Amino acid sequence: MLGLFKLKKTASKPKILLVDDEQDLLSTVSYRLKYAQYDVVTASNGQEALEKAAAERPDLILLDTNMPVMNGHEVLRQLRADPDLKDIPVIMLTARAAPEDVSVASSYGIADYVTKPFDFNELISKVGAAVKRDEDR
Amino acid sequence: MTEQGSNPQAIKILIIEDDLIDRKSLQRLLAKSSLADAVVETADSLGQAKEALKKGGFDIVLSDLGLPDSHGMETIRALRSLVPELPLVVLSGLDDEATAIQALQQGVQDYLIKGRVDSQLLGRSIRYAMERKRAERQMRVAEQRYRTIFENSAVAIMLADEQQRLISWNRFTEQLLCMTPEDLHHRQISSLYPPEEWQRIRALNLRRLGMQHHLETKMVRKDGQLVDVDISLSVLKDAEDRVIGSIGVVHDITEQKKAKESLERSFSLLHATLESTADGIGAFDNSGQLTSFNQKFLQMWGLTELAQSGLTRARIIEVIKAQVVDPQVVDRVLASAYSQPEQARSGVLELQDGRVIEYHCQPQRLAGQVTGRVWSFRDITERRRTLEALQQSEDRFRQVVENAQEWVWEVDADGLYTYVSPIVQQILGYSPDELVGRLHYYDLLDPDDGATVRRKLQEVFARQDAFKGLESCNRCKDGTSVWLASSGSPLFDRQGRLIGYRGVSVDITERRRLHEILDRKQRNLEAIFDAAPVGMLLVDSQTIVRRANDAIRQLCGKDYPQIINYLPGQALGCIYASSIIQDGTHTCGVSEACKDCALIATIRQALEMGIPVHGIEIQPTIYVDGKDVQPSLSVSCEPVIIDGAKYAVLSLHDITARVKAEKEMMEAMELKSQFISTVSHELRTPLASMKEAVLIVLDGVAGPINDDQRHFLDIAKRNIDRLWRLINDVLDFQKLHSGRMQFNMQPNDMTKAVEEAYTTMLTYASKRQIHMSFSAQPNLPKGTFDSDRVIQVVTNLLSNAIKFTPEGGKVTLDLSKQGEEFVIKVSDTGLGIPKEALPRIFERFYRVQRPGREIKGTGLGLAIVKAIVTAHGGRIEVESEVNKGTTFTVWLPVSPRPAPAPMPAAGDTLIEGIVSGH
CATH class of the missing domain: 3.30.450.20 (PAS domain)
Incomplete structure (x- = not known):
């Protein structure tokens, strides 16, 4: 099963779940990611993010913190509690840069923490690194 | 020398007689008399008598006047001074009236003539003398008691005669008026009062009306100083209701105002001395002929003149009957006496002139035969009066003592009660019988407090001092405590030995309780004050x-x-x-x-x-x-x-720290304000360039662009605008907040301003597929307002309405005028605002929590709207129902008051800051 999963992974482009309530951000960032040869799925709130994660099994989640319905921290908690989803790497992509926000997110185990505004090249390299790390496991 | 068997009840008589025959004759008479069982001792000289008397125990002395070592009055004086308490009857051979009177004046109880005395007369005389002495003694003790109280009383007591001259007073009177006895003696009482006060007292017409009066007045001291007094006045009357003087009981209320108890009632001082009179004696034979009489008898009945012309029994009876109040009494006495000739008789006759005559009558015998009757008469008018006066005085005293709040007491030298006034029962619960002879004063003292008081009193007793105002806690019969203030003075016997104390005590429990409460309150207040x-x-x-x-x-x-x-x-x-x-x-x-x-x-x-x-x-x-x-x-x-x-x-209140904190807070706020202002302005410049640059590309000025490019440039432009608005909101809010917002108050067209805002928002509404409409009341007058700011208000309200209304909903804008106010109404069919959120929506940074829908904003919009409206002298209200819609209503005065005060909503923040800062 694991072998099959890995096989499938290597056979196609890595899939990224991009979660943000800001439509303009989803639009620009997904455009860039697609350009960088990733499959992109979007969600505009936490609830939707969990549904999409379960359905799409992304290789990486880019997760905003401040969102309606369910915030990013809650999404993280539920992901980590779900045996099927707990291993998906997550990069936080958020406007909240306070140390306590970083430490809350880190406590759930995250691949990286990127604050808005961000340099897209930097983001792409961090995304690449996270996906590779996951594949190497 | 005892010649009779000893009977403890028997009267003990000392007979002083140098003549053996007379002595024997006397003893014989005694043996035959009613005093047959008397114990008799004899002495044949004054010297021997003195020896006998030293041993004491005698009830009466019978003495001759002429003794080997003493004669006449000298004998009486010697005996009187030796044994003043003993009754003394003189038996003399000297039938001289002058001597008899002299002897009686010296205090002799009776004067008998040797040879004219039979056993009955002797027995009667002895009993009579003893009885009289006893009465005298009792009266003296009573009088002394009154005198002590009179003298020790803390009230001034004055007696005046019928000419309104002072005739008697107590020591306190002298203290009160600062006068010596010489100053007071026969002083007109009118001179003791200021003239106007004397008029007042006179106006009471006390003497005529004879009532007792109680009033507050003033008295004049020797130095002319006035003293406030509380005075009780009453008149003294004799038996015929004639005024014979007045009594004033004066309370110095200058000193005693604090003490609330009423003190004393009036006392009466008595002149109590019994006056001895010689008997009038007449002897009649069986035929009724007067056979023997003395001068006193004639004087007493006014028979001196008649005696010249012969005195018959009938004549004498006639004269006597004419003088007595009830002549029938005389008939009855005579009938009784003569019907039983063997019997002795005695009684009292009251005379019309007021005299009271005591009579004794007994048969005269000769060789065992009754040969006639001997009548003796004694004028007891004075004695009767004195007794009556004493009785009255004692009654009055008793009333005073029994009604007064003061408890009068006497103790012996050991502190044992020998007398207590009945009020004690009310104060301590003990009846007088339970105290007198049974309990010492210290038995009543409170166990806790008593030791000190007892020690103090023992010292006072040892020094034989008087004491005043001694406060002590006493245990009542029922176990409760009573505080007494006591005063007392020592009592001495003849030899100057202390025999006890006499004084008064007042219940001061309530007074002390009040003082304690006051003290406690005072202490509490002081503690609060200090703390x-x-x-x-x-x-x-x-x-x-x-x-x-x-x-x-x-x-x-x-x-x-x-x-x-x-x-x-x-x-x-x-x-x-x-x-x-x-x-x-x-x-x-x-x-x-x-x-x-x-x-x-x-x-x-x-x-x-x-x-x-x-x-x-x-x-x-x-x-x-x-x-x-x-x-x-x-x-x-x-x-x-x-x-x-x-x-x-x-x-x-030292508010240095608060003032300093306030100052620092203000400075910090100012700094923050400046910082926000600077940063915001600095942000605008790069933003302006960005927007311009994006527009150049977007508008195709820099060359053609494809659809993807346009899409992303639109995103850029939209977000630049959004940022622009945010910066403007922050700046506006900061200006309003710090009171720096300038309002350009000009006459403007309200319809035009509102319509402009409406037009601006039309595009946004249609993009969100909201149907928006605008209606305005025609011909509205111009108003004075800052047009740009009013447009900002309306735009903001419309923007909110559109934002919070789902697609297909409606937003209506209405402008009208009510009174002197423009009314702008913005209604939508949107989400509505929960009831609990309504009071807070105008607070800055407040955002309604909407589960499932987060709509972007700074939370400053409505705070700015309200600030602008308020600055225009207007007001804003909101009505809303969840899922039905919301209506904001703004009232703006057509002509606001000059110089609208920009309102800094800063006050509450400041207070919060200070409170939490402490």
Whole structure:
């Protein structure tokens, strides 16, 4: 099963779940990611993010913190509690840069923490690194 | 020498007679008389008599006048001084009336003529003499008791005669009026009062109406000083209801106002001496012929003249009957006497002239035969009167003692009660019988408190001093405690030995309780006063500090002696006031700088106008611990009246720390404000360039662009605009917040302004597929307002309405005029606002929680709207129902008042900051 999963992974482009309530951000960032040869799925709130994660099994989640319905921290908690989803790497992509926000997110185990505004090249390299790390496991 | 068997009840008689025959004859007479069982001793000289009397135990002395070692009156005087208490009957061979009277005046109880005495007369005379002596003694004791109370009384008691001259008074009278006995003797009582007070007293017509009066008045002291008194006046009358004088009982209420108990009622002083009179004696034979008589008999019945012309029994009876009140009594007495000739008779006759005559009659025998009757008469008028007067006086005294609140008592030298007035039962619950002869004063003392009092009283007894106002706690019969204030004076016997104390006690339990309550209250208040964290000064009408609490000491770094009795400035250590009183002049409030002193002004306002002043802030320069400091003080001053005098309570709260914190807070706020302003302005510049650059590409000025490019440039432009709006909101809010917002108040067309906002928002509405409509009342007048700001308000409200209304909903804008106000109404069919959120929606940064829908914004929009509306003198209200819609209504005055005050909504934030900062 694991072998099959890995096989499938290597056979196609890595899939990224991009979660943000800001439509303009989803639009620009997904455009860039697609350009960088990733499959992109979007969600505009936490609830939707969990549904999409379960359905799409992304290789990486880019997760905003401040969102309606369910915030990013809650999404993280539920992901980590779900045996099927707990291993998906997550990069936080958020406007909240306070140390306590970083430490809350880190406590759930995250691949990286990127604050808005961000340099897209930097983001792409961090995304690449996270996906590779996951594949190497 | 005892010649009779000893019977303990028997009368013991000493017979002093040098003549053996007379002595034997007397003893024989005695043996035959009713006193046959009397114990008789004899003495044949005064010297021997003295020896016998020293042993004591005699009830009466029968003595001859002529003795070997003493003669006549000398004998009487010697015996009287030796045994004043013993009755003395003289048996003399000398039938001389002058001698008899003289002897009676010397205090002899009876004067008998040898040879004319039979056993019955002798027995009667002895019993009579003893009885009289006993009565006399009783009266003397009673009188002495009254006299002591009269003398020791803490009220002045004065007696005046019918000419209104003082004839008797007690020591307290002398103290009260500061007069000597010489000053008081026969003084006209009118001179003791100020003229107007005397008129008042006279107007009572006391003597005529004869009532007792109680009034408050004034009396004049020797030095002319007036003294407030409470006086009870009553008249003294004789048996015929004739006024014979008056009694005044005077209470010095200048001294005693604090003590509430009423003290004394009146006393009467008696002149109680029994007057001895010689008997009138007449002997009649069986035929009724007067056979023998004495001069006194004639004088007594006015028979002297008749005696010249012969006295018959019938004549004498006629004369006597003419004089007695009830002649039938005479008939009855005679009938009774003569019907039983063997019997002795005695009784009393009352005469029309007021005299009372006591008669005795017994048969005269000769050789065993009754040969006639001997009548003796004694004028007892005076005695009767005296007795009556004593009785009255004693009654009065008893009434006084029994009705007074004072408990009168006597104890012996060991402190055992020998007399207590009945009031004791009300005070201590013991009846007089339970105390007298049974309990000592110290048996009643409270076990806890008693030892000290007992020691004190033992010392007083040892010194034989009088004592006054001694307070002691006593245990009642039922176990409860009563506080008594007692005064007493020592009693001595003839030899000057202390035999006890006599005094009065007053129940002061209630008074002490009140004092204790007051004391406790006072202590509590003092504790509160001292512990109050606010500095408090009590200043008198001269603005001198009379009290200060601990917080004041802390504040000015001084101790009480440097605070009390100084002016406030001196006490606090104000540099304009010297702490030294120069030439008796205080130095606070005299310098030039003091003219504007808020502290002095505050105190004066409170003292002179009685107006309380609160929360004045002052910053005096005071000298504490060697350096000048400028504490910020919040001063309140409350006028108070204490014991009728004006005072002011000054409370000083050291708010230096608060003032400093406020200042720092203001500075920090200002800094923040400036920072926001600077940053916001600095953001605008790059933003303007960005927007311009994006527009150049977007508008195709820099060459053609494809659809993807347009899409992303649109995103860029939209977000630049959004950022622009955010910066503007923050700047606006900051300006309004700090009161720096400038309003361009001009006459403007309201319809035009509202319509402009409407037009601006049309595109946004249609994009969100909201149907928006606008209606305005026609011909609205021009108003005075800042057009741009009103457009901002309406735009903001419309923007909110569109934002929170789902697609297909409706937003309506309506403008009208009600009275002198424009009314702008923005209604939508949107989400509505939950009831609990309604009161908070105008707060800055407040955002309604909407589960499932987060709509972007700063939370400043409505706060800015409200600030602008308020600054225009208008108001804004909201009505809403969840899932039905919301209506905002804005009222703006057509002509607002000049210079609308930009409202800084900063106050509450500031307070929060201060409170949490502490």
